[in-house]
Amino acid sequence: MDTRRSEQAGGANHVGKAQVGSLAPGRVVGDGRYRLLAQFGVDERGDAHLWRARDGQLKRDVALTLLVGDPADPEAARLARRTLERATHASKFGHGGVARVLDVLALGSGVTSSEGLLGVVVAEWTKGSDLVDLVAQRPVAPAAAARMVQALAEAVEQAHQNGLVLGLDHPQRLRLTPSGALKLAFPGPLPEATLRDDVKALGAVLYLLLTGRWALPGGPPAIPAAPMTPQNRIVPPRQLVPTVPADLSSLAVRTIEDGGNGGIRTSAAILRVLDQVAEEEERTQLIKAVGGDPAEPDGTVWTTKKPVKDVARRRKLALGVTVLVVATVVILAWGGLMLINAFQGDSKVSGPTINVADPPASSQPAGKPPVTSPAPASSQPPAVGAAVPPQSVAVYNPEGKGDNPGRAKYATDGNPDTVWRTEKYRQQLPVVKPGVGLIVVFKDPINLSQVKITGTAGTKVEIRSATAKNPDLADTKVIGNGDLKDGETTIPLAQPTQGEYFIVWITQLGDADGQFMTEIGDLAFLPAG
Known part of the structure; x- marks a missing residue:
């Protein structure tokens, strides 16, 4: 394990220090079946250590969420059991945005008290990139960030419809697949995690991609925390990175923050905004393709594959382009006719425009004031004072x-x-x-x-x-x-x-x-x- 990975993964410093120290590459856990290869993070809130391991029986790599703690501590054991129960329920859930849970090991059932573990969640290994590595150099381009979160939000929406909490509110639990989609690679929600926590996590992930900062408590030391205003509110991404669109910046903040007016509290609401952003990007890419310019103005070329859009949306986009073309032809034809009329002139005699409501001055008798019609009765409220300019x-x-x-x-x-x-x-x-x-x-x-x-x-x-x-x-x-x-x-x-x-x-x-x-x-x- 390289030094940088060790720094990212370090952090458990309260419960089970001796056991944590023994979690090292080469150690075997789970009744001797899984050999630890490399650590990818620590979710300190639940003493959950995230490892890549080798399944000695099936000869394949797996993702392990190791719940570290003292088996003699009743409260720690209770919380671990709750996490394992939730992971067991998640094993029945299938979605491309969530790694499939292969096995759940508890004390006395695959885990012994001598291992210093309270349980293990085994999931399929997700190939790709560490999310921390992804944002280490610079934030992700806004359109790409929207597409990444969009795929993850679809998984959250489907899970919530089935009454499941995914527990993705920690950046080291996520990985970026080779196809450019975010995936929950280390399942195992915290004991007290709620549906709302999943929604806030989507906003925090979007904030992280846009700014390189984590906006929820309990983030890893390798990622700086999001700055706060004097009113103890999260600084919007747009203030940190001016190129972030206003709608994405607002979406991230409104999803994370509790209370207030206009907060976003469901993954469905997030998807509506992200769908609009993705559709706008799709339209922009279509225009660029016609113009032969595959790159952004700054020379960046998107390499992240965006999720496949449904047929109905593409049909709407095609119809919109068709309407735009027809409208352009009509406008050009109208302009041509106006140009022809301008050169041909008008055979009719024209004169000055006369307002029949006010007779010309020449029609008034000499020496008498112009005749005016009485003003209609006003329906406005009684007169008010003159306008007061603000300071x-x-x-x-x-x-x-x-x-x-x-x-x-x-x-x-x-x-x-x-x-x-x-x-x-x-x-x-x-x-x-x-x-x-x-x-x-x-x-x-x-x-x-x-x-x-x-x-x-x-x-x-x-x-x-x-x-x-x-x-x-x-x-x-x-x-x-x-x-x-x-x-x-x-x-x-x-x-x-x-x-x-x-x-x-x-x-x-x-x-x-x-x-x-x-x-x-x-x-x-x-x-x-």
Whole structure:
């Protein structure tokens, strides 16, 4: 075993030190059947030592999860039995993302007390690469990371439908197969592991691939821990690696973190986002194939094989490309006709456009003011006070630094032509994140009555009041809402609200050529008169 592997695998330092020291290459365990070859990690939370071994009877390599502990310790023995029970149940589960459990050995049934072990889980050996080695040099490209986690998420989803916990919340339990898929190579979930732990593990694995850092407790010493914000929240991958797409960055954080708003708690929800990312990548690769450019702009060529997509999805993609081609032909034909008309001219006499609602000035009697029609009765609420400019404006995103914070000032500069915009997302809110918006601060409290917004049509917004500059979303209160139309939209509040801090919170983005984005050109805050 090389020195680096020894450093990665080291770590058990509390229960069973003497037994741990005797676990060395060449030792035989399991009634003399399995000879240890190399250690691949230690999950210290359950004293689970992960080894590659040789099955002396069937002459094949296997993966061993050795549960180390003192057989005289009743609590340790109980926890080991629970892990072995779960591993036995998993032996009936078959999926390409999980190594098949071949045998489960317990005290008195394949394991003796003299071995210093409480049990052994035997699984088929997974060829490929160690996940720690994979991220040791640099993070994985985002599209490749999404494909890797996608295959693992499919295994989790199927296992959870069968009521099984896989226990993949430790990076050294996973391996990357030669086909480029992640696989649970060392089965044996911890005694208290839950379905939620499996889901959080998917987010942590995605975070690890994108950043090279582990975001859950109990990770190996060979992998640095994910950094935390002063509010004790995980720093999003996008802040560490700017090339990470916003949707993948948000997916990782929202899957890992408990509580809050908009958290992702099921593998099915993760798969929906990853499917969208994979479909977008497939479309991009198709365009590149037509253009003859097989590489990314930085020269990287994908070598990871992506999971096979179903026929229905490929049919939809082909239909989409066909529609795009037909639309292009129609637009070109229309342009050609317009060009022909421009050169041929128009045989009809044309004159200036006249607004029949306002008669020309020449039709008015001399010396008399123009005749005007009475204004229709207004259906608007009573007049309110003049707009109050905020003292400051900033992007509000409780999950990170937010979208384009440097442009936030353009939303309140009084010029609709200068805009603040969100990132462009492949998924609509709240799948990507619970929302995004702007928080404004007034020098003195105002009695807000309505908000006028010039922004992207189709956007859904909430007006929220807050009591601090950086509040949690749960601590804010919805006081008005509405859908943005073309031009300026007025959102009246249910009743005037006194305060210094208000949030324009976007819960649905506008359409942006098949993706989702919103621009805010101007905000006006009007107090009650």
